[in-house]
Amino acid sequence: MSDRLNGKVALISGGASGIGLAIAKRFASEGAKVALGDINAESGEKVAAEIGDNAMFVTLDVTKEEMWEAAFKAVIEKFGKVNVVVNNAGIAIGNNIEDIPLEQWNKVVAINGTGMMLGTKHGIKNIKNYGGGSIINMSSIEGFIGEPFNLAYDFTKGGVRIMSKSAALYCAEKKYDIRVNTIHPGYIHTPMVDTHPGLVKLEESKTPMGHLGQAQDIANMALFLASDESSFATGSEFVVDGGYTAQ
Numbered sequence: 001m002s003d004r005l006n007g008k009v010a011l012i013s014g015g016a017s018g019i020g021l022a023i024a025k026r027f028a029s030e031g032a033k034v035a036l037g038d039i040n041a042e043s044g045e046k047v048a049a050e051i052g053d054n055a056m057f058v059t060l061d062v063t064k065e066e067m068w069e070a071a072f073k074a075v076i077e078k079f080g081k082v083n084v085v086v087n088n089a090g091i092a093i094g095n096n097i098e099d100i101p102l103e104q105w106n107k108v109v110a111i112n113g114t115g116m117m118l119g120t121k122h123g124i125k126n127i128k129n130y131g132g133g134s135i136i137n138m139s140s141i142e143g144f145i146g147e148p149f150n151l152a153y154d155f156t157k158g159g160v161r162i163m164s165k166s167a168a169l170y171c172a173e174k175k176y177d178i179r180v181n182t183i184h185p186g187y188i189h190t191p192m193v194d195t196h197p198g199l200v201k202l203e204e205s206k207t208p209m210g211h212l213g214q215a216q217d218i219a220n221m222a223l224f225l226a227s228d229e230s231s232f233a234t235g236s237e238f239v240v241d242g243g244y245t246a247q
């Protein structure tokens with residue numbers, strides 16, 4: 001246990017699985033109090049219990065504004081404040097520009113796009129009351145490059161990249177002392193990817209380092225952005241991809 005996040009309180013969406021789970025554990029190991037927000041209460045409660053007294057679970061569907069309001073209220077009631085929000089919850093439903101049904105498009109946009117906006121909006125509204133802090137939005141390398149089979153996902157990940165810059169500039173102008181940045185993971189071993197064995201093989205072959213990343217690799221970047229070590233970074237993009245976008 002170390003203390004790079006001592007005294008900080010973080011709300012992490014999608015904290016019940018994969019990258020969000022790794023971030024929650026990493027933050028807690030560095031002295032933060034963490035709230036895991038997720039639609040998966042069973043897994044979220046279990047992870048929070050594993051972390052212990054410095055963790056709580058809140059049921060959160062990121063597409064519902066009233067649930068964000070309730071989540072921040074619950075976190076502040078239990079831990080007294082909030083300094084860090086990680087907008088991490090996301091889904092991937094593969095489809096292409098010719099075949100995608102509107103309903104599927106709307107679902108991905110609601111979670112990966114609107115959900116990130118709501119988390120950023122309410123993150124700012126709450127963090128500004130507690131002396132500033134950091135908002136970390138989970139984009140993807142697909143915020144820079146397109147995949148032919150991931151249309152709606154790519155739309156949202158590109159949107160999150162630019163939306164975060166707008167929010168960062170707004171916070172700077174308002175002198176809120178809130179940084180807003182994006183993380184851009186390459187392909188990472190989590191249920192989102194590992195449940196598609198063909199995808200793992202394909203992306204291993206396309207990643208210069210020859211293997212996929214671990215959730216911990218992304219949690220380490222999130223730790224830097226959550227801590228005061230990143231105090232001069234805002235509106236920026238942090239790529240962790242084994243060299244994928246260097247090609």
Ligand SMILES: NC(=O)c1ccc[n+]([C@@H]2O[C@H](COP(=O)([O-])OP(=O)(O)OC[C@H]3O[C@@H](n4cnc5c(N)ncnc54)[C@H](O)[C@@H]3O)[C@@H](O)[C@H]2O)c1
Nearest residue numbers: 014016017018019039061062089090140185187188190192
């Ligand atoms: N795994 C990768 O290779 C990879 C690469 C780039 C970016 N990402 C991004 O990282 C983030 C986390 O992905 P992961 O790989 O850990 O996926 P995951 O499927 O393991 O976890 C996603 C979590 O989000 C939750 N979630 C889904 N819909 C929700 C909603 N409406 N409200 C609240 N929670 C909801 C799920 O219950 C789950 O706990 C996503 O935004 C994803 O796009 C992942």
